[in-house]
Amino acid sequence: MAVIVFIESQEGVIKKAGLEVASYGRSIADAQGLKLIGVGFNIKDPLVLELYGLDQLCNIDTQEDSFFDVERYSSSIAKIVEKENASIVVISASADARYLGPILSVKVDAAYVSNVVELPSQYGPLKVKRSCFTNKAFNETQSEKKCTLISLSSNSFGLKEKSGTMKVTSETYSDSQSSLKVSSLDKITDKVSIADADIVVSGGRGLKGPENWHLIEDLAEVLGAATACSKPVSDMGWRSHSEHVGQTGKPVASNLYIAIGVSGAIQHLAGINSSKIKVVINNDPEAPFFKAADYGIVGDAFEVIPKLIEKLKARNL
Amino acid sequence: MNILVCISNVPDTTSKINFKENNTAFDTQGVQFIINPNDEFGLTRAIWLQQKLGAKVTVVTVGDLSCEPILKKCLAIGADKAIRIDVKPQDGLQVASCLASICKKTEYDLVITGRESIDYNGGMVGGILAAQLKIPYLANCIQLELEGSNINLQREIDGGKENLTASLPIVIGAQKGLVEEKDLIIPNMRGIMQARQKPLEIVAPETTICYSLVQNFEKPEEKGPVKLVDAEDIDGLIDLLENEAKVL
Ligand SMILES: Cc1cc2nc3c(=O)[nH]c(=O)nc-3n(C[C@H](O)[C@H](O)[C@H](O)COP(=O)(O)OP(=O)(O)OC[C@H]3O[C@@H](n4cnc5c(N)ncnc54)[C@H](O)[C@@H]3O)c2cc1C
Numbered sequence: 001m002a003v004i005v006f007i008e009s010q011e012g013v014i015k016k017a018g019l020e021v022a023s024y025g026r027s028i029a030d031a032q033g034l035k036l037i038g039v040g041f042n043i044k045d046p047l048v049l050e051l052y053g054l055d056q057l058c059n060i061d062t063q064e065d066s067f068f069d070v071e072r073y074s075s076s077i078a079k080i081v082e083k084e085n086a087s088i089v090v091i092s093a094s095a096d097a098r099y100l101g102p103i104l105s106v107k108v109d110a111a112y113v114s115n116v117v118e119l120p121s122q123y124g125p126l127k128v129k130r131s132c133f134t135n136k137a138f139n140e141t142q143s144e145k146k147c148t149l150i151s152l153s154s155n156s157f158g159l160k161e162k163s164g165t166m167k168v169t170s171e172t173y174s175d176s177q178s179s180l181k182v183s184s185l186d187k188i189t190d191k192v193s194i195a196d197a198d199i200v201v202s203g204g205r206g207l208k209g210p211e212n213w214h215l216i217e218d219l220a221e222v223l224g225a226a227t228a229c230s231k232p233v234s235d236m237g238w239r240s241h242s243e244h245v246g247q248t249g250k251p252v253a254s255n256l257y258i259a260i261g262v263s264g265a266i267q268h269l270a271g272i273n274s275s276k277i278k279v280v281i282n283n284d285p286e287a288p289f290f291k292a293a294d295y296g297i298v299g300d301a302f303e304v305i306p307k308l309i310e311k312l313k314a315r316n317l
Numbered sequence: 318m319n320i321l322v323c324i325s326n327v328p329d330t331t332s333k334i335n336f337k338e339n340n341t342a343f344d345t346q347g348v349q350f351i352i353n354p355n356d357e358f359g360l361t362r363a364i365w366l367q368q369k370l371g372a373k374v375t376v377v378t379v380g381d382l383s384c385e386p387i388l389k390k391c392l393a394i395g396a397d398k399a400i401r402i403d404v405k406p407q408d409g410l411q412v413a414s415c416l417a418s419i420c421k422k423t424e425y426d427l428v429i430t431g432r433e434s435i436d437y438n439g440g441m442v443g444g445i446l447a448a449q450l451k452i453p454y455l456a457n458c459i460q461l462e463l464e465g466s467n468i469n470l471q472r473e474i475d476g477g478k479e480n481l482t483a484s485l486p487i488v489i490g491a492q493k494g495l496v497e498e499k500d501l502i503i504p505n506m507r508g509i510m511q512a513r514q515k516p517l518e519i520v521a522p523e524t525t526i527c528y529s530l531v532q533n534f535e536k537p538e539e540k541g542p543v544k545l546v547d548a549e550d551i552d553g554l555i556d557l558l559e560n561e562a563k564v565l
């Protein structure tokens with residue numbers, strides 16, 4: 001028996017989400033007295049995983065194929081899950097992981113539980129807390145199967161170091177034929193994505209127009225943050241859909257979320273609620289966002305942001 | 318061409334969420350139910366294929382009688398037929414298994430689910446359904462163009478987009494971008510009248526197996542009041558974020 005975690009990487013470098021599932025998996029493995037095995041693809045620098053408590057890393061070389069192939073990835077992981085007779089499998093909440101999860105759960109006949117925010121409160125049967133109603137509530141879900149596949153919400157557990165010794169083995173990539181063929185990738189490589197970001201800077205209709213977005217972008221740049229926007233902003237075409245956050249857009253679970261010129265409608269708040277610290281900058285003291293935020297400035301975005309950028313730049317020097 | 322659009326009946330996005338029976342059940346009192354927003358984007362895309370290629374669009378929901386108003390709305394929007402699988406599902410696996418049994422009876426070339434439903438937020442039904450049917454699944458689908466039996470697709474990934482090709486049949490997870498907000502079809506009087514003549518079939522579930530059970534609900538803790546910082550005191554804000562919140 002073992003706990004298995006899916007270690008995501010980009011161009012061979014392990015992502016933060018990979019370290020978070022390793023940390024989470026370690027805690028479960030300790031509680032259960034089980035071995036913790038990571039499964040990764042094309043990982044170049046596996047050693048860092050030793051600091052997060054992995055006992056073994058199964059590194060799979062996908063050869064010339066560098067795309068995320070959900071069918072071959074899930075088959076490759078399923079083989080290891082079966083071989084190790086894993087009772088718990090943990091994946092992150094990235095777009096790829098949430099794509100993989102349901103398919104993998106069928107291949108290994110596991111109960112799939114997504115949006116998990118805590119360690120299981122009980123094992124046998126496994127019981128775990130997850131968020132639902134787009135962060136407006138939580139529920140406790142009990143697994144009815146021998147194997148449970150958990151998708152862990154980003155930043156909900158954090159990174160916990162625990163050194164040990166790890167062995168690295170190489171496993172073969174599934175040779176099943178894929179029915180989906182990736183033809184190309186349009187990746188914005190010089191920008192932090194909302195999913196990976198520790199800090200997100202978000203602009204709403206209060207910014208008046210796309211021509212003012214350099215303020216949001218400059219602020220994001222000094223903070224090393226991702227940029228986001230409210231739904232009307234993307235509906236009007238000021239910003240791309242991929243930046244729309246909220247109940248019907250992307251969920252945000254960053255450590256810091258800064259909302260500027262966003263009123264704080266219930267649908268917006270639902271999607272960003274699980275961010276740890278929320279800051280609002282709005283010229284209307286009655287804006288609902290002030291009820292949801294930790295820190296706030298009542299002021300004009302066009303005056304506050306340039307000053308904030310200037311001060312942060314000075315601080316970084 | 319046969320298209321199946323899977324519709325989830327969810328509380329309106331403005332709903333305040335409350336629970337009853339000692340926090341073991343969702344309190345539907347005073348809650349307005351709507352077509353899950355992601356499913357509505359998918360339905361609109363399906364109606365376009367109906368208008369362009371004469372595809373037949375069937376909508377299906379797994380749920381009790383209370384789900385019928387949204388199915389009627391789907392018919393008024395333009396779907397040709399509705400199916401209700403008469404069971405109150407316990408989890409996503411049960412929903413997917415019920416949907417799979419429908420797909421085994423009639424062959425659908427394209428099955429559209431939403432990226433996720435905004436109530437349970439499982440994000441799982443589409444993927445499980447496809448895996449059970451052993452056909453491909455594309456999550457976070459933001460573009461779909463048919464060329465004969467080939468299909469060009471786009472998936473939104475973290476920080477970009479991926480272009481793919483596949484052939485039918487396929488299951489997709491729809492979201493905004495597949496069609497735009499402004500393209501959503503609002504039923505008109507004619508649509509509503511026509512919907513009354515369209516079939517709404519009620520079928521018994523072939524399976525009631527579920528893999529997980531929700532035991533109880535809980536609401537997030539009330540937040541403390543916001544700390545206001547003067548607009549002139551930017552240093553004060555940076556200091557709080559750095560030393561109190563420790564997020565810089
Ligand atoms: C089905 C449905 C789903 C939805 N899903 C989402 C969702 O996922 N995400 C989402 O964001 N919305 C969603 N909405 C829309 C939501 O209800 C709000 O309309 C939207 O969030 C408002 O966007 P906003 O805050 O940018 O604009 P507004 O509500 O217009 O707010 C602009 C704010 O800017 C402030 N402001 C103006 N000028 C300045 C200035 N100079 N300096 C500082 N502040 C200024 C104003 O005081 C105001 O508070 C949804 C709506 C529906 C019906």
Ligand SMILES: Nc1ncnc2c1ncn2[C@@H]1O[C@H](COP(=O)(O)O)[C@@H](O)[C@H]1O
Nearest residue numbers: 323378379430431433434439440441442
């Ligand atoms: N009860 C249901 N009946 C029909 N389709 C559903 C149901 N629940 C979920 N779906 C479909 O599956 C998608 C993903 O839902 P979920 O896995 O619950 O997040 C939804 O967008 C719907 O298309």
